[in-house]
Amino acid sequence: MAFDAGGQDAEAALLARYAQGDRAAAAILVGRLAPGALSLARRLLGDGAEAEDVTQEALLRLWKIAPDWETGRAKVSTWLYRVVVNLCTDRRRRRRPEPVADLPEQADGSPAPVEHLQMQARLNALGEALDALPERQRLAVVMRDIEGLANPEIGAILGVSVEAVESLAARGRRALKARLGGRRSELGFDDD
Amino acid sequence: MTERDQPLTDPMLDELLAAARTDRSQPDVAFLSVLTDQAIAAMPADRAVASASATRRSDRHRSGWGGLLRRAEAIAGPLLWPTGLVVPVLCGLWLGAWADARGYLDGGALAGSDLALGLSYHLPEMAALVGGY
Structure with a gap:
């Protein structure tokens, strides 16, 4: 799991300390929250620089509301994830479709090992298939099957019930399997 | 069924998703x-x-x-709010009991009380004083 589920009280306490002007709490919170937020933004945007912008924006919003944070209202990480998801969704809506990048080459120009190419091809294919999913299905699959968040937390982030999360993720997986079925050989599954 | 028609199996998809998980920088x-x-x-x-x-x-x-x-x-x-409500109520009850004990709650007794007599004597006097007589 991206965030420690048992650490919610600790995060709220750290946020309260931050609101009182504790610099050490700021550093600890960044260390706890930023990696998960950045990872989620990278998955949703597929762009490292944009993901960093979103992470910064989301954290700035957290610092801004810190003095008014009510303990027990929500998990700090869940609140932050929700902001990240909303910011990423806004950015994706504003985006123009871009051509899919070519496979990266080795720095020294020599051919990449077959395994590396295969892995890269799989990640690209999965990324494209995820991009083609309806927004909520994509969010559910990314948060549950890649980021490893629990269904209740995803429900809180998306504002839907746990059953709805399960349904979204199941439909998303079904669509991914259908979409990627035609690329079995390319993905190295032809021997299966 | 051709390859194009055949979806990936769950283990295949799980393998892809697992690869994506390890790609976390x-x-x-x-x-x-x-x-x-x-x-x-x-x-x-x-x-x-x-x-x-x-x-x-x-x-x-x-x-x-x-x-x-x-x-x-x-x-x-x-405790401030409840105290603020309870104290005037208790004061009112005490004042009512005190007035009852002195007979001020009865009309006739009130008219014949020292307080009423004092008022009936002093009020016209004050009015005359204010009126300039």
Whole structure:
């Protein structure tokens, strides 16, 4: 799991300390929250620089509301994830479709090992298939099957019930399997 | 069924998703440092400056008068509203009982009481004084 589920009280306490002007709490919170937020933004945007912008924006919003944070209202990480998801969704809506990048080459120009190419091809294919999913299905699959968040937390982030999360993720997986079925050989599954 | 028609199996999809999970890169130290600087910059200036001395001061004062006063304030604070309602009600009840005991609640007794007699004597006197007679 991206965030420690048992650490919610600790995060709220750290946020309260931050609101009182504790610099050490700021550093600890960044260390706890930023990696998960950045990872989620990278998955949703597929762009490292944009993901960093979103992470910064989301954290700035957290610092801004810190003095008014009510303990027990929500998990700090869940609140932050929700902001990240909303910011990423806004950015994706504003985006123009871009051509899919070519496979990266080795720095020294020599051919990449077959395994590396295969892995890269799989990640690209999965990324494209995820991009083609309806927004909520994509969010559910990314948060549950890649980021490893629990269904209740995803429900809180998306504002839907746990059953709805399960349904979204199941439909998303079904669509991914259908979409990627035609690329079995390319993905190295032809021997299966 | 051709390959195109055949969907991936669950284990195949799980393999792809597992590959994506291992592809998670950690943010670099420089980026985390920028985020921390931004967090500190976003602190209200007075709090950020005061925090270090306040932490030390609060330990000293927790057992002194300031701490005692804050603790008493924290305990008494939630009681202010109920107390404000109950006290006037009790005062009203006490006043009613006192008036009843003196016979002021009975019309005839009220008219013949010292208070009524005093008022009937002094009020015209005051009115005359105010009126200039």
